[in-house]
Amino acid sequence: MSTLPTHIAVLDDESDITQLLASYFGGHGFRVSQLHTRSALMDLMADDTPQLVLLDLGLPGDDGFAIARQLREHWHCGLVIVTGRGDPVDKVVGLEVGADDYVTKPFDLRELLARVKAVLRRIAPPASSNTVAPEPARNILRFANWSLDTAARRLLDAQGEEVPLTTGEFDLLCALATHPGRVLSRDFLLEHTRGRDGGPFDRTIDVQIGRLRRKVEADPNNPQIIKSVRGAGYILVPRVEAGA
Template identity: 50%
Template sequence: MPVADLETPASSRPPHLLVVDDDTEISGLVKRYLGPQGFSVSTAESGAQLKEVLKSTHVDLVLLDLGLPGEDGLELTRYLHGHWRGPVIIVSGRGESVDRIVGLELGADDYITKPFELRELLARVRSVLRRSDRQAMMEAPTEPRSTLAFNGYRMDTVAHALFDAQGIAVPLTTGEYELLKLFLEHPNRVLSRNDIMTRLHGHDAGPYDRAIDVQIGRLRRKIEGDPTRPALLKAIRGTGYIFTERVRRE
């Protein structure tokens, strides 16, 4: 199993992807396709191998199959969210919306079902990496520092971090951060589900409508005083959502 050169500066390394799938034909195909696209790709066939690679290798993104034999892919998603800070794309043959929704609830950044177009997978990987903390740190030297302040919170758009009124970091997944940033950049404007999906992922909502609602719910639990009575992120029936608070750019 390939291991990244730990002495190579991060700015000169290609993004390192870890494909976790017990089907070696699929993981091999993904590796052969993504390698020439500018990525370093490692593979793992189980949760145990996944954890070993993360211990010994710098990984920028995990492509995780839910259907690993004898293991619960959703539990592995939970493990990654709790023990690793990088983005996760679930790649699975399970097309049911409940799996997609639960995966996003547990902290996954995107979800693609098998069979998939390799070009779509590439687009999803690039999109998630653009939104990841690693990409933000690579761009930090040339990006001017900017803070979006609202209701006692401060979002540092360079560090990709949100802080409460006491200066304590609010833990956000990459998807939650980008979703909140989108609303902060468009305050007091109704955004439909299609607006949100197009701006964040480059495609219409379609069957992902419920996934957007799930992410909104997760975000409310982190920034609203009472998430059951949201005062900041309000739903507009039959349309979408609006962020009602005044936002200051500092």
């Protein structure tokens, strides 16, 4: 049985960019919606939600970061910022508001495609079939009054309430929780969560660690769960117990 093509939306005020991406991604089996305004994107999200959005920050008269924040608050989809704003501060802010990746223009189409596929793999639900299989046992990782459900991709607090995580935050916490007591380098975490190497100025992991600490630490400024090891990386300190 054939499956529907993956739907991605491209929001950019330059029509030549949206046409280029539509042609390239369309040639690789994607269904692409070309958009030029926030209102057009919001209409699409309500009527035909894409699996991933490629978002330009430099929309005339609009705030790209606000659009990213709105997407994160209301929809579960991949979000890759594709922009000419290459300032490290902009990249940090983009990741802070929940982008799964940040690509600067000019970009290599093959690299952008690889990054989009990596994000889609991370957010894809388990494959289904026509036969009804028994529900798999959940793998729960418990640490410091937190429960990380790796099957359902959920983080629960001591009262069983879910704490929302972005795709990148979940993947990072899962990497730390499956290697408790070990110092994990930034390069290891970047490869483990995003499938790529980081440059000397890549702060993706640092930004996501900061977001995670604000969600799991009693005092994010004095972390006791996720600690930094100067010059080496990060470590999940508490003991982790696995169970169904």
